[in-house]
Amino acid sequence: MEDESEGSLSPSQDSIQTPAVLPWDRFSNWLHCACVVTFDLELGQAMEIIYPSHIRMTEKEKMNICYLSFPDSNSGCMGDTQFHFRIRQCPGRKQIIKSHVEYNRECPIQLKSDDAHYYGFVFFRQTKDRSIRRGYFQKSVVLISRLPFVALFSQLVSIIAPEYFENGEPSLEAACHDIDQWGPPVPGETMNLPIFGTVLQVRIPTHKDKLVGAGQTRTQSVPTLPAQSILPSLFEVDIYTAFQTILPHVQMLWELMLTGEPLVVMAASPSVTSNTVQSLVSLISPFHYCSDYRPYFTIHDSEFKEYTTKTQAPPSVILGVTNPFFAKTLQHWPHIIRIGEMAGEASVPKGFNKLKKASSLKTLDCKPGVYTQYKPFLMKDKGILKRLIKGMQTKRPVEAQNAILRRHFLELTQSFMIPLERYMASLMPLQRNISPHKGPPSLRQFDVDEFVKTLHQSGPQLTSIVKGEWDGLYRKFFRSPNFEGWLYHRQYEVNQKLQVLHMEALCQANLLDWIQDKEEVEIVDLVLRIREKLKFATNNSVAVKPENINKLEKHMTTIISSLPEDLQSVLNT
Incomplete structure (x- = not known):
C-alpha cells in the first residue's frame, strides 16, 4: 500500500483519499431536521418524531418548536393550515456546515445561512375524528432549517405533509432520503431538486445578480424536466395579498422597517401573520433587515417576557400574533397592524382601513387597520395606489399586482441606497496611495453630518419622484440596527x-531591489506582512487570483533565502 501511494493516483486511490460523504451530510445542506408534532391529552403539544433520529436539540428548542407548530387554540383553524416561524438557536450549539460557509460567500446578504436562528415551516392538519377522545385529529409536519428559503420550504412541506398524513412515517423517511441526494445550494446555479417523483426547479440567487425590478433576477433559460414545478423565487412571498387591506399605509410601513421600529401584526391565523411579517421584512430589499422578527409568536415562547415587558421601551422586533391576549399585553407598542378577514377584490377600494392612533387600541375587539402615531418623513406616492386600485377594478392577476408593488419598493429602496453607496465609495483611499512597502490603507470613517450635506446635490431626488424630508429619514435610519x-x-x-x-501591489513590486538597503528588522516585517497576505488568501480563495498567491510565495521564499541562516531558520519554523 505504501509503495503504491507514492506513484500516480489511480481512480480507486483517489476515492480512498477523498473523504466519503457520510449519511445525512447532504441533508444538512438544506434542512436541520423534519419533525412531527402531535397533541397529547396530558402534555399538550408534543414532539412525536425527529428525523433524522441522530439530530439533537435542547429541551427549550423542542418546546418552542412544539408550541409554534400549532395555530393558537383561539384561531379555530380547521382543515390544513400552512405558516412559518423563526426561533433563536440555543447558544453554544453552533454547527459549522462546510457548504454553508461556501454558500455564504456568494449569496445575497439577506439569504445567508443563519447560525443564530432556526426557521420552521409548518403544515398543520385539524379534522374531526370521533375515535379520538378530544374529537379532533391535530398534527403538524415541520421542516427546520438555518436557511431563510421561505418560498422553497413552504412548497416542500406542502408536498411532504399530505404524503405523511396518508402513508405515515415511511413517507417522511423517504422524503428525507430524497433531500439527502440533493447537491449543496450554489449561488448562481439553477437546481433540480427531486421529491416524491416530482422535481422542484429553483435558481439560487447570488450577490452579483442584477435586480430587474419585481425582486426577480435575469436568469438563463434552463430545459425543463417531466413532472417539474418551477419556483419563480427561492424566498419571496406575496406582498400584495399581505397588504391588500392596508395599501395606503405601505409606504409608511416601509419607513418603519427601514428605521427598525418595533411593530406587532395581529390576525386570526398564523398563515396571515407569517406572510405579513415576511412581507414587511422584504419591503426594504435589497437591504438586509437586521433586527429580530417572529412571523408567528405565542405566549409560550421562551422570549415572551423579554418582548412584552412594560418596564422598558419595546425592542426593535416585529411580532406576528394571533392570541387576543396580545391586544392588551402589547397595547403600549407604538405601531400595531390588525389584519381582518380578506375582503373580496371588488370591494377592497372602498374598504381600505384608515390610519388610527395607537392610543385607540384599547379594546380586544378593535377594528382592523394600522394603529400608530408615527408621522412619515416622505409624502405619499399616490400614483402607485391608483395603479393598484385600477388593477383591482380590471381584475389584473394577483401575480402582476405583486410584481408592480415589489418593483415600486425596490426602486424606492434603491433610491435611498444610491447616496449611501456613493458616499461609501468616496471614503475609499485612492489606488495610488496603496503602497507595497506599507500596510494596506484603511477606509475613512462614515461621518453622518458630512453625508447629510451631500444630499442637497446628490440625494434620492435624482432617482425618485417621492418628495419629503429625506435627511430626517436618513438620520433616523442611522440610529437603527439596519x-x-x-x-x-x-x-x-x-x-x-x-x-x-x-x-x-505586492505582487507587482520588485521587492528584491527594495530590500537591498533595508535593515533586517524591516525585511522581517515585510516577510511577516506577506505571510499575513497568504493567510488572507487562503481564507478568501474566491477573491484572490491563484497566480497572485504563487507570486507571493515565490517572493517570500526568495526574500527569506537572502537573510542570514539563523534568521532563515526562525522564519521557516
Missing part, C-alpha cells in the same frame, strides 16, 4: 477589496 448591519457589511467588503488591491 444601518449598523449595512455599514459593517460594506466595511468588511471594502476592506477585503483593499486587501486584494494591496496584495496585487
Whole structure:
C-alpha cells in the first residue's frame, strides 16, 4: 500500500483519499431536521418524531418548536393550515456546515445561512375524528432549517405533509432520503431538486445578480424536466395579498422597517401573520433587515417576557400574533397592524382601513387597520395606489399586482441606497496611495453630518419622484440596527477589496531591489506582512487570483533565502 501511494493516483486511490460523504451530510445542506408534532391529552403539544433520529436539540428548542407548530387554540383553524416561524438557536450549539460557509460567500446578504436562528415551516392538519377522545385529529409536519428559503420550504412541506398524513412515517423517511441526494445550494446555479417523483426547479440567487425590478433576477433559460414545478423565487412571498387591506399605509410601513421600529401584526391565523411579517421584512430589499422578527409568536415562547415587558421601551422586533391576549399585553407598542378577514377584490377600494392612533387600541375587539402615531418623513406616492386600485377594478392577476408593488419598493429602496453607496465609495483611499512597502490603507470613517450635506446635490431626488424630508429619514435610519448591519457589511467588503488591491501591489513590486538597503528588522516585517497576505488568501480563495498567491510565495521564499541562516531558520519554523 505504501509503495503504491507514492506513484500516480489511480481512480480507486483517489476515492480512498477523498473523504466519503457520510449519511445525512447532504441533508444538512438544506434542512436541520423534519419533525412531527402531535397533541397529547396530558402534555399538550408534543414532539412525536425527529428525523433524522441522530439530530439533537435542547429541551427549550423542542418546546418552542412544539408550541409554534400549532395555530393558537383561539384561531379555530380547521382543515390544513400552512405558516412559518423563526426561533433563536440555543447558544453554544453552533454547527459549522462546510457548504454553508461556501454558500455564504456568494449569496445575497439577506439569504445567508443563519447560525443564530432556526426557521420552521409548518403544515398543520385539524379534522374531526370521533375515535379520538378530544374529537379532533391535530398534527403538524415541520421542516427546520438555518436557511431563510421561505418560498422553497413552504412548497416542500406542502408536498411532504399530505404524503405523511396518508402513508405515515415511511413517507417522511423517504422524503428525507430524497433531500439527502440533493447537491449543496450554489449561488448562481439553477437546481433540480427531486421529491416524491416530482422535481422542484429553483435558481439560487447570488450577490452579483442584477435586480430587474419585481425582486426577480435575469436568469438563463434552463430545459425543463417531466413532472417539474418551477419556483419563480427561492424566498419571496406575496406582498400584495399581505397588504391588500392596508395599501395606503405601505409606504409608511416601509419607513418603519427601514428605521427598525418595533411593530406587532395581529390576525386570526398564523398563515396571515407569517406572510405579513415576511412581507414587511422584504419591503426594504435589497437591504438586509437586521433586527429580530417572529412571523408567528405565542405566549409560550421562551422570549415572551423579554418582548412584552412594560418596564422598558419595546425592542426593535416585529411580532406576528394571533392570541387576543396580545391586544392588551402589547397595547403600549407604538405601531400595531390588525389584519381582518380578506375582503373580496371588488370591494377592497372602498374598504381600505384608515390610519388610527395607537392610543385607540384599547379594546380586544378593535377594528382592523394600522394603529400608530408615527408621522412619515416622505409624502405619499399616490400614483402607485391608483395603479393598484385600477388593477383591482380590471381584475389584473394577483401575480402582476405583486410584481408592480415589489418593483415600486425596490426602486424606492434603491433610491435611498444610491447616496449611501456613493458616499461609501468616496471614503475609499485612492489606488495610488496603496503602497507595497506599507500596510494596506484603511477606509475613512462614515461621518453622518458630512453625508447629510451631500444630499442637497446628490440625494434620492435624482432617482425618485417621492418628495419629503429625506435627511430626517436618513438620520433616523442611522440610529437603527439596519444601518449598523449595512455599514459593517460594506466595511468588511471594502476592506477585503483593499486587501486584494494591496496584495496585487505586492505582487507587482520588485521587492528584491527594495530590500537591498533595508535593515533586517524591516525585511522581517515585510516577510511577516506577506505571510499575513497568504493567510488572507487562503481564507478568501474566491477573491484572490491563484497566480497572485504563487507570486507571493515565490517572493517570500526568495526574500527569506537572502537573510542570514539563523534568521532563515526562525522564519521557516
